[in-house]
Amino acid sequence: MTVEATVAAFVRSVKPQAMCDDCIAKRLRLGSGSNRVMARNATAGLSQTKDFTRAKGVCSKCGKQKLVTHAN
Secondary structure (H helix, E strand, O other): OOOOHHHHHHHHHHHOOOEEEHHHHHHOOOOOOOOOOHHHHHHHHHHHOOOOEEEEEEEOOOOOOOOEEEOO
């Protein structure tokens, strides 16, 4: 499974919650365990589809205001 497919499945599984790239990377242990760049690349790609939205908001995991992704 590709990183993008793994991230998509995870984001769908936590719907309707939105999560930031840092928390997605940590939760899925991308790369060396918390590779935000891998998560960002995946969520940026997913946001180009109708199934996902990426926008400023509050992350449901860390509670910080940042760019978050959620499944539609």
